Amino acid sequence: MNSSQNKLCVKNVTKTFSHDITAIQNISVHIKEGEIVSIIGPSGCGKSTMLDLIAGLSLPDSGDIFLNGQSIVGKTGKVSYMPQNDVLLPWRTIIENVTIGLEVQGMKKKEAKIEAKQLLPAFGLEQYGDHYPYMLSGGMKQRASFLRSVLCKKEVMLLDEPFGKLDALTKRGLHEWLIERWQESHFTMMLVTHDVDEAIYLSDRIYIMSHRPGKIIAEIKIRLEKDRLKRSITSVEFASQKEEILSILEGKSAAAFF
Ligand SMILES: Nc1ncnc2c1ncn2[C@@H]1O[C@H](COP(=O)(O)OP(=O)(O)O)[C@@H](O)[C@H]1O
Ligand SMILES: [Mg+2]
Known part of the structure; x- marks a missing residue:
């Protein structure tokens, strides 16, 4: 695999924590421009660890990570990252919350607000810029977190279980909404999820990880x-792909590769 052909390329990455916990072992994944790729795996298999590494928040023991063919190991600010359990700061209004990333990048508060305000309608938050997080529904809060990541305007977005805590109906609405946003701008996205339906609905490809130490055990093209x-x-086609993925997750089927 030529790392320069991919937007993002994780190559043979291993990460061990103290006390000899190998979180991920020799992981290689790639994502092409405009692709939506999901990572599915059991709890504790190292999914969030992998996203932290890509975001430059921690360093791998070995391996490399490339964005547009350039190594980004240990470099922050190269990708947009919506971490697991991303929280809005309760003492900041929605507009002040979504502009945090821009302020961190050095933009003046006033300019950041002007930029964010333009996007509030597309995120269904037009009337809520001056509200505080507690005044919003779960789905609205997720959209605000997502807007915070989008405003950072990086070429790749990493989303760690962004819809995890939402009820099925709200989730479904957000999926459709996310796809509409994606159809407008074709951002490149890596999504970590527990939800097989969600992964199949949103993705071009899915990587499946094993229990810890997390390894890639299958790559499924949707x-x-x-x-x-x-x-x-x-x-029927959806059900058949779901069956294929569940049987790998449950260990009933040989992995699609390896
Ligand atoms: N900072 C850390 N220090 C020690 N162990 C960690 C740390 N972060 C994660 N781990 C361990 O690494 C493994 C993978 O964690 P994580 O990446 O959060 O899994 P997932 O996101 O797939 O649920 C878990 O066993 C977790 O306890
Ligand atoms: Mg996690």
Whole structure:
């Protein structure tokens, strides 16, 4: 695999924590420009660890990570990152919360607010800029967190279980909304999720990880319509891909590769 052909490329990365906990072992994944790729794996298998490494928040023991062919190991600010359990600061209004990333990048507060305000309508938050987080529903808070990541305007977005805590209906609405945003700008996205339906609905490809030490045990190409809004979670094709993924996760099937 030529790392320069991919937008993002994680190559043979291993990360061990103290007390000999190997969180991930020799992981290689890649993502092409405009692709949505999901990572599925059991709890504790190292998914968040991998995103932290890509975001430059921690260093691997070995291996390399490339963005546009350039190593980004240990470099922060290269990708947008919505971490697991991303929280809005309760003492800041929504507009002040979503502009945090821009302020960290050195933009003046006033300019950051002007920029953020323009995007509030597309995120369904037009009336809520001056509200505080406690005044918003769960789905609205997730959209605000997502807007905070989008405003950082990086070429790659990493989302760690962004819809994890939401009820099924709110989640479904956000999936459609996310795809509409993606159809407008075709950002490149890596999504960590526990939800197999969500992964199939949103992704071009899915990587499946093993229990700790996390390794990639399969790479599944989604064979459904390219247009996500036409994908039906009740179709035979959807069920067949779900079966394929669940059988690998449950250890009933040989991995698709390795
Ligand atoms: N900072 C840390 N120090 C020690 N162990 C850690 C640290 N971060 C994560 N781990 C351990 O590494 C493993 C992978 O964690 P994590 O990446 O959060 O898994 P996942 O996101 O797949 O649930 C877990 O066993 C976790 O306890
Ligand atoms: Mg995690």
